[in-house]
Amino acid sequence: MVFKIFEINKLALLCTILLILSFHKVSSGANQWHFYDGTSPADIIAGDVFFEIIDPPELRYSYRVRPAKDFGAPFNQSYLFEKAHLVPTNPSHSCSDIKNYEDIVGHIALSERGECSFVYKTAKAQEAGARAIIITESIDKWEESVDHLIEMVDDKMDLNVNIPAGFLLGRNGVTILRTLKHLHIPYAIINLPVNMTYTPISKMNQPPWITW
Template identity: 60%
Template sequence: MDGTSTADIINGDVFFEIIDPSELEYTYRIRPAKDFGAPFNESFHIKNVPLVPVHPKYGCKPPDNLDDIEGNVAFIERGECSFKRKSFIAEKAGARAVIISDIDHSTEEYFIEMIDDNTTEEVNIPAGYLMGKNGLMILRTLKKLNKEHAIINLPVNLTFTPVHEINQPPWLGW
Protein backbone atom coordinates (compact mmCIF):
# COMPACT_ATOMS: atom_id res chain seq x y z
CA MET A 1 0.00 0.00 0.00
CA ASP A 2 1.12 3.54 -0.66
CA GLY A 3 -0.21 4.86 2.66
CA THR A 4 -3.45 6.18 1.16
CA SER A 5 -6.27 5.84 3.64
CA THR A 6 -9.94 5.28 2.92
CA ALA A 7 -10.63 8.72 4.38
CA ASP A 8 -8.21 10.23 1.79
CA ILE A 9 -10.11 8.51 -1.00
CA ILE A 10 -13.56 9.42 0.30
CA ASN A 11 -12.75 13.13 0.70
CA GLY A 12 -16.39 14.25 0.71
CA ASP A 13 -17.55 11.74 -1.89
CA VAL A 14 -20.34 9.25 -1.24
CA PHE A 15 -20.54 5.57 -2.07
CA PHE A 16 -23.45 3.36 -3.02
CA GLU A 17 -23.65 -0.32 -3.79
CA ILE A 18 -25.64 -2.21 -6.34
CA ILE A 19 -27.03 -5.41 -4.87
CA ASP A 20 -28.95 -6.57 -7.95
CA PRO A 21 -28.28 -7.58 -10.70
CA SER A 22 -25.31 -9.67 -9.60
CA GLU A 23 -23.28 -8.57 -12.66
CA LEU A 24 -23.17 -5.06 -11.17
CA GLU A 25 -22.61 -5.94 -7.49
CA TYR A 26 -19.91 -3.39 -6.76
CA THR A 27 -19.38 -0.26 -4.72
CA TYR A 28 -19.64 2.94 -6.74
CA ARG A 29 -18.38 6.41 -5.89
CA ILE A 30 -20.37 9.58 -6.54
CA ARG A 31 -19.50 13.23 -6.05
CA PRO A 32 -22.35 15.10 -4.31
CA ALA A 33 -23.71 18.29 -5.86
CA LYS A 34 -21.70 21.25 -4.57
CA ASP A 35 -24.25 23.91 -3.74
CA PHE A 36 -27.75 22.62 -4.34
CA GLY A 37 -29.87 19.76 -3.08
CA ALA A 38 -29.94 17.97 0.25
CA PRO A 39 -26.81 16.33 1.68
CA PHE A 40 -26.18 12.59 1.72
CA ASN A 41 -25.99 12.53 5.52
CA GLU A 42 -27.16 10.45 8.49
CA SER A 43 -30.78 11.43 7.86
CA PHE A 44 -30.63 10.08 4.29
CA HIS A 45 -30.18 6.34 4.03
CA ILE A 46 -32.04 4.08 1.64
CA LYS A 47 -31.76 0.31 1.28
CA ASN A 48 -32.99 -1.99 -1.47
CA VAL A 49 -34.28 0.85 -3.62
CA PRO A 50 -34.47 0.82 -7.43
CA LEU A 51 -32.00 2.94 -9.41
CA VAL A 52 -34.18 3.78 -12.41
CA PRO A 53 -32.90 5.23 -15.69
CA VAL A 54 -35.23 8.08 -16.67
CA HIS A 55 -36.91 8.28 -20.08
CA PRO A 56 -36.05 10.42 -21.95
CA LYS A 57 -32.50 9.89 -20.78
CA TYR A 58 -31.48 13.53 -20.17
CA GLY A 59 -34.22 14.21 -17.62
CA CYS A 60 -34.84 17.76 -18.83
CA LYS A 61 -38.60 17.29 -18.93
CA PRO A 62 -40.98 15.23 -16.77
CA PRO A 63 -40.13 11.54 -17.28
CA ASP A 64 -42.28 9.22 -19.37
CA ASN A 65 -41.63 6.52 -16.75
CA LEU A 66 -42.98 8.65 -13.87
CA ASP A 67 -44.43 5.66 -12.00
CA ASP A 68 -41.03 3.94 -12.00
CA ILE A 69 -39.22 7.05 -10.73
CA GLU A 70 -41.56 7.85 -7.84
CA GLY A 71 -40.05 6.79 -4.50
CA ASN A 72 -36.82 5.61 -6.12
CA VAL A 73 -33.45 6.98 -7.28
CA ALA A 74 -33.47 8.61 -10.73
CA PHE A 75 -30.51 7.75 -12.97
CA ILE A 76 -30.03 10.53 -15.53
CA GLU A 77 -27.56 11.12 -18.36
CA ARG A 78 -25.63 14.38 -18.50
CA GLY A 79 -26.51 16.82 -21.26
CA GLU A 80 -29.13 19.25 -22.63
CA CYS A 81 -29.88 21.08 -19.33
CA SER A 82 -28.22 21.86 -15.99
CA PHE A 83 -27.60 19.35 -13.21
CA LYS A 84 -29.84 21.40 -10.96
CA ARG A 85 -32.68 21.39 -13.51
CA LYS A 86 -32.44 17.59 -13.88
CA SER A 87 -32.54 17.22 -10.08
CA PHE A 88 -35.50 19.59 -9.77
CA ILE A 89 -37.51 17.69 -12.39
CA ALA A 90 -36.65 14.32 -10.80
CA GLU A 91 -37.71 15.61 -7.38
CA LYS A 92 -41.03 16.80 -8.85
CA ALA A 93 -41.45 13.29 -10.30
CA GLY A 94 -41.10 11.87 -6.78
CA ALA A 95 -37.48 10.68 -6.87
CA ARG A 96 -35.76 10.34 -3.47
CA ALA A 97 -32.31 11.11 -4.95
CA VAL A 98 -30.60 11.66 -8.30
CA ILE A 99 -27.48 10.13 -9.81
CA ILE A 100 -26.19 11.77 -13.01
CA SER A 101 -23.52 10.29 -15.28
CA ASP A 102 -21.81 11.32 -18.51
CA ILE A 103 -22.42 8.30 -20.71
CA ASP A 104 -21.25 10.09 -23.89
CA HIS A 105 -17.77 10.58 -22.41
CA SER A 106 -17.57 7.22 -20.69
CA THR A 107 -13.85 6.81 -21.27
CA GLU A 108 -13.11 9.74 -19.01
CA GLU A 109 -12.23 8.69 -15.48
CA TYR A 110 -12.88 11.80 -13.46
CA PHE A 111 -15.67 13.45 -11.54
CA ILE A 112 -17.45 16.63 -12.55
CA GLU A 113 -18.47 19.21 -9.98
CA MET A 114 -22.21 19.71 -10.15
CA ILE A 115 -22.84 23.35 -9.30
CA ASP A 116 -25.89 25.55 -8.87
CA ASP A 117 -27.13 27.15 -12.09
CA ASN A 118 -28.36 30.21 -10.14
CA THR A 119 -32.02 29.62 -10.99
CA THR A 120 -34.63 30.14 -8.30
CA GLU A 121 -35.71 26.49 -8.30
CA GLU A 122 -35.13 24.72 -4.99
CA VAL A 123 -33.87 21.14 -4.94
CA ASN A 124 -34.53 19.25 -1.70
CA ILE A 125 -33.20 15.80 -2.55
CA PRO A 126 -29.57 14.63 -2.74
CA ALA A 127 -27.86 14.60 -6.14
CA GLY A 128 -24.53 13.10 -7.11
CA TYR A 129 -22.30 12.62 -10.14
CA LEU A 130 -21.20 9.12 -11.17
CA MET A 131 -18.11 8.63 -13.34
CA GLY A 132 -19.12 8.03 -16.97
CA LYS A 133 -17.43 4.65 -17.30
CA ASN A 134 -19.54 3.33 -14.41
CA GLY A 135 -22.70 4.89 -15.79
CA LEU A 136 -22.15 3.32 -19.19
CA MET A 137 -21.52 -0.13 -17.72
CA ILE A 138 -24.63 0.09 -15.53
CA LEU A 139 -26.85 1.09 -18.47
CA ARG A 140 -25.27 -1.45 -20.83
CA THR A 141 -25.69 -4.27 -18.32
CA LEU A 142 -29.31 -3.39 -17.50
CA LYS A 143 -30.10 -3.33 -21.23
CA LYS A 144 -28.29 -6.64 -21.86
CA LEU A 145 -30.23 -8.28 -19.00
CA ASN A 146 -33.48 -6.61 -20.10
CA LYS A 147 -33.90 -5.05 -16.64
CA GLU A 148 -35.68 -1.75 -15.98
CA HIS A 149 -33.55 -0.90 -12.92
CA ALA A 150 -30.84 -1.97 -10.49
CA ILE A 151 -31.35 -2.31 -6.73
CA ILE A 152 -29.06 -0.14 -4.59
CA ASN A 153 -28.15 0.87 -1.05
CA LEU A 154 -27.24 4.55 -0.69
CA PRO A 155 -25.05 5.72 0.96
CA VAL A 156 -22.64 3.00 2.08
CA ASN A 157 -20.29 3.88 4.94
CA LEU A 158 -16.73 2.92 4.01
CA THR A 159 -14.95 5.01 6.63
CA PHE A 160 -13.45 1.98 8.38
CA THR A 161 -13.05 -0.23 5.32
CA PRO A 162 -9.44 -0.71 4.18
CA VAL A 163 -8.88 0.61 0.65
CA HIS A 164 -7.99 -2.82 -0.74
CA GLU A 165 -11.30 -4.26 0.54
CA ILE A 166 -13.55 -1.79 -1.30
CA ASN A 167 -15.35 -3.79 -3.98
CA GLN A 168 -14.61 -1.49 -6.95
CA PRO A 169 -15.90 -2.28 -10.45
CA PRO A 170 -13.21 -4.24 -12.37
CA TRP A 171 -13.49 -2.02 -15.47
CA LEU A 172 -11.94 0.89 -13.54
CA GLY A 173 -8.64 -0.90 -13.09
CA TRP A 174 -7.91 0.59 -9.65
Protein backbone atom coordinates in the same frame (compact mmCIF):
# COMPACT_ATOMS: atom_id res chain seq x y z
CA MET B 1 35.19 4.27 -1.14
CA VAL B 2 34.33 6.10 -4.37
CA PHE B 3 32.91 2.86 -5.81
CA LYS B 4 30.67 2.36 -2.76
CA ILE B 5 29.35 5.93 -2.94
CA PHE B 6 28.65 5.43 -6.64
CA GLU B 7 26.69 2.24 -5.90
CA ILE B 8 24.66 3.98 -3.15
CA ASN B 9 23.83 6.86 -5.47
CA LYS B 10 22.72 4.40 -8.15
CA LEU B 11 20.44 2.69 -5.65
CA ALA B 12 18.96 6.02 -4.53
CA LEU B 13 18.34 7.01 -8.14
CA LEU B 14 16.62 3.68 -8.85
CA CYS B 15 14.37 4.07 -5.81
CA THR B 16 13.42 7.59 -6.91
CA ILE B 17 12.50 6.39 -10.41
CA LEU B 18 10.37 3.56 -9.02
CA LEU B 19 8.59 5.99 -6.69
CA ILE B 20 7.81 8.35 -9.58
CA LEU B 21 6.52 5.50 -11.75
CA SER B 22 4.36 4.23 -8.90
CA PHE B 23 2.80 7.66 -8.36
CA HIS B 24 2.24 8.06 -12.10
CA LYS B 25 0.36 4.78 -12.24
CA VAL B 26 -2.11 6.00 -9.63
CA SER B 27 -2.46 9.58 -10.76
CA SER B 28 -2.73 9.15 -14.53
CA GLY B 29 -5.05 7.34 -16.89
CA ALA B 30 -8.71 7.79 -17.65
CA ASN B 31 -9.87 4.97 -15.42
CA GLN B 32 -8.04 6.01 -12.25
CA TRP B 33 -9.49 7.89 -9.30
CA HIS B 34 -7.40 10.94 -10.15
CA PHE B 35 -5.34 11.46 -7.01
CA TYR B 36 -3.33 14.16 -8.75
CA ASP B 37 -3.70 17.11 -6.39
CA GLY B 38 -1.43 15.95 -3.59
CA THR B 39 -4.18 14.88 -1.18
CA SER B 40 -4.46 11.34 0.12
CA PRO B 41 -7.13 8.87 -1.04
CA ALA B 42 -8.74 9.08 2.41
CA ASP B 43 -9.06 12.87 2.12
CA ILE B 44 -10.75 12.59 -1.27
CA ILE B 45 -13.10 9.77 -0.31
CA ALA B 46 -14.15 11.65 2.83
CA GLY B 47 -16.15 14.09 0.72
CA ASP B 48 -17.82 11.43 -1.42
CA VAL B 49 -20.45 8.77 -0.75
CA PHE B 50 -20.72 5.15 -1.78
CA PHE B 51 -23.60 2.95 -2.81
CA GLU B 52 -23.73 -0.75 -3.54
CA ILE B 53 -25.74 -2.60 -6.14
CA ILE B 54 -27.18 -5.85 -4.79
CA ASP B 55 -29.08 -6.80 -7.94
CA PRO B 56 -28.49 -7.68 -10.75
CA PRO B 57 -25.48 -9.88 -9.86
CA GLU B 58 -23.55 -8.60 -12.88
CA LEU B 59 -23.33 -5.18 -11.21
CA ARG B 60 -22.86 -6.28 -7.60
CA TYR B 61 -20.11 -3.85 -6.63
CA SER B 62 -19.56 -0.64 -4.64
CA TYR B 63 -19.66 2.68 -6.51
CA ARG B 64 -18.44 6.13 -5.54
CA VAL B 65 -20.58 9.25 -6.05
CA ARG B 66 -19.52 12.89 -5.73
CA PRO B 67 -22.35 14.87 -4.07
CA ALA B 68 -23.52 18.16 -5.57
CA LYS B 69 -21.43 20.98 -4.20
CA ASP B 70 -23.95 23.70 -3.38
CA PHE B 71 -27.47 22.54 -4.16
CA GLY B 72 -29.82 19.81 -2.99
CA ALA B 73 -29.84 17.93 0.29
CA PRO B 74 -26.82 16.00 1.62
CA PHE B 75 -26.60 12.22 1.50
CA ASN B 76 -26.91 11.44 5.21
CA GLN B 77 -28.94 9.39 7.66
CA SER B 78 -32.06 11.35 6.72
CA TYR B 79 -31.72 9.85 3.27
CA LEU B 80 -30.94 6.21 3.94
CA PHE B 81 -31.96 4.02 1.03
CA GLU B 82 -32.15 0.27 1.54
CA LYS B 83 -33.07 -1.96 -1.39
CA ALA B 84 -34.08 1.13 -3.33
CA HIS B 85 -34.51 1.15 -7.10
CA LEU B 86 -31.93 2.98 -9.21
CA VAL B 87 -34.06 3.82 -12.24
CA PRO B 88 -32.76 5.20 -15.56
CA THR B 89 -34.96 8.12 -16.53
CA ASN B 90 -37.00 8.43 -19.70
CA PRO B 91 -35.92 10.67 -21.36
CA SER B 92 -32.39 9.69 -20.43
CA HIS B 93 -31.23 13.29 -19.85
CA SER B 94 -34.30 14.12 -17.69
CA CYS B 95 -34.46 17.65 -19.06
CA SER B 96 -38.21 17.41 -19.68
CA ASP B 97 -41.11 15.72 -17.92
CA ILE B 98 -40.03 12.21 -16.92
CA LYS B 99 -42.29 9.64 -18.57
CA ASN B 100 -41.46 6.67 -16.35
CA TYR B 101 -42.27 8.56 -13.16
CA GLU B 102 -44.30 5.64 -11.81
CA ASP B 103 -41.07 3.62 -11.55
CA ILE B 104 -39.19 6.53 -10.02
CA VAL B 105 -41.59 7.66 -7.28
CA GLY B 106 -39.93 7.01 -3.92
CA HIS B 107 -36.72 5.78 -5.52
CA ILE B 108 -33.51 7.12 -7.10
CA ALA B 109 -33.34 8.50 -10.62
CA LEU B 110 -30.33 7.76 -12.83
CA SER B 111 -29.90 10.47 -15.45
CA GLU B 112 -27.38 11.09 -18.22
CA ARG B 113 -25.41 14.30 -18.49
CA GLY B 114 -26.20 16.86 -21.19
CA GLU B 115 -29.04 18.92 -22.69
CA CYS B 116 -29.63 20.96 -19.51
CA SER B 117 -28.04 21.83 -16.17
CA PHE B 118 -27.49 19.51 -13.23
CA VAL B 119 -29.86 21.59 -11.12
CA TYR B 120 -32.61 21.38 -13.72
CA LYS B 121 -32.23 17.59 -14.00
CA THR B 122 -32.50 17.36 -10.23
CA ALA B 123 -35.61 19.53 -10.23
CA LYS B 124 -37.28 17.33 -12.88
CA ALA B 125 -36.42 14.18 -10.94
CA GLN B 126 -37.82 15.72 -7.78
CA GLU B 127 -40.95 16.69 -9.68
CA ALA B 128 -41.32 13.07 -10.81
CA GLY B 129 -41.22 11.89 -7.19
CA ALA B 130 -37.60 10.74 -6.94
CA ARG B 131 -36.00 10.86 -3.50
CA ALA B 132 -32.54 11.40 -5.01
CA ILE B 133 -30.79 11.59 -8.36
CA ILE B 134 -27.49 10.25 -9.62
CA ILE B 135 -26.13 11.78 -12.82
CA THR B 136 -23.52 10.18 -15.06
CA GLU B 137 -22.00 10.72 -18.47
CA SER B 138 -24.14 10.21 -21.56
CA ILE B 139 -23.80 6.80 -23.21
CA ASP B 140 -23.52 8.51 -26.58
CA LYS B 141 -20.96 11.13 -25.53
CA TRP B 142 -18.87 9.34 -22.91
CA GLU B 143 -15.17 9.28 -23.68
CA GLU B 144 -12.86 6.97 -21.78
CA SER B 145 -9.94 9.34 -22.25
CA VAL B 146 -11.59 12.14 -20.26
CA ASP B 147 -13.45 10.07 -17.68
CA HIS B 148 -13.49 11.78 -14.28
CA LEU B 149 -15.73 12.80 -11.42
CA ILE B 150 -17.32 16.22 -11.88
CA GLU B 151 -18.11 18.89 -9.30
CA MET B 152 -21.79 19.69 -9.80
CA VAL B 153 -22.53 23.30 -8.84
CA ASP B 154 -25.62 25.47 -8.69
CA ASP B 155 -26.29 27.32 -11.95
CA LYS B 156 -28.33 30.03 -10.15
CA MET B 157 -31.60 29.09 -11.86
CA ASP B 158 -33.40 29.75 -8.57
CA LEU B 159 -35.06 26.32 -8.52
CA ASN B 160 -36.30 24.79 -5.28
CA VAL B 161 -34.28 21.59 -5.13
CA ASN B 162 -34.26 19.63 -1.88
CA ILE B 163 -33.31 16.07 -2.79
CA PRO B 164 -29.73 14.74 -2.82
CA ALA B 165 -27.86 14.78 -6.12
CA GLY B 166 -24.53 13.23 -7.01
CA PHE B 167 -22.26 12.52 -9.97
CA LEU B 168 -21.18 8.99 -10.88
CA LEU B 169 -18.01 8.24 -12.83
CA GLY B 170 -18.89 7.75 -16.49
CA ARG B 171 -17.24 4.35 -16.71
CA ASN B 172 -19.52 3.11 -13.93
CA GLY B 173 -22.68 4.88 -15.04
CA VAL B 174 -22.42 3.83 -18.68
CA THR B 175 -21.73 0.23 -17.64
CA ILE B 176 -24.77 0.22 -15.37
CA LEU B 177 -27.01 1.68 -18.08
CA ARG B 178 -25.76 -0.71 -20.75
CA THR B 179 -26.06 -3.73 -18.47
CA LEU B 180 -29.64 -2.93 -17.46
CA LYS B 181 -30.53 -2.44 -21.11
CA HIS B 182 -28.85 -5.71 -22.10
CA LEU B 183 -30.68 -7.62 -19.34
CA HIS B 184 -34.00 -5.92 -20.21
CA ILE B 185 -34.62 -4.85 -16.60
CA PRO B 186 -35.87 -1.39 -15.63
CA TYR B 187 -33.74 -0.75 -12.56
CA ALA B 188 -30.97 -1.93 -10.24
CA ILE B 189 -31.53 -2.53 -6.52
CA ILE B 190 -29.13 -0.56 -4.33
CA ASN B 191 -28.23 0.45 -0.79
CA LEU B 192 -27.15 4.07 -0.31
CA PRO B 193 -25.13 5.39 1.42
CA VAL B 194 -22.71 2.61 2.36
CA ASN B 195 -20.18 3.41 5.08
CA MET B 196 -16.64 2.97 3.71
CA THR B 197 -14.93 5.15 6.31
CA TYR B 198 -12.75 2.40 7.76
CA THR B 199 -12.44 0.23 4.66
CA PRO B 200 -8.99 0.25 3.03
CA ILE B 201 -9.10 1.13 -0.65
CA SER B 202 -7.61 -2.24 -1.54
CA LYS B 203 -10.48 -3.99 0.25
CA MET B 204 -13.30 -2.06 -1.41
CA ASN B 205 -15.49 -4.11 -3.71
CA GLN B 206 -14.73 -1.96 -6.72
CA PRO B 207 -15.94 -2.95 -10.19
CA PRO B 208 -13.31 -4.89 -12.16
CA TRP B 209 -13.22 -2.19 -14.83
CA ILE B 210 -11.82 0.28 -12.28
CA THR B 211 -8.03 -0.15 -12.08
CA TRP B 212 -5.31 1.38 -9.90
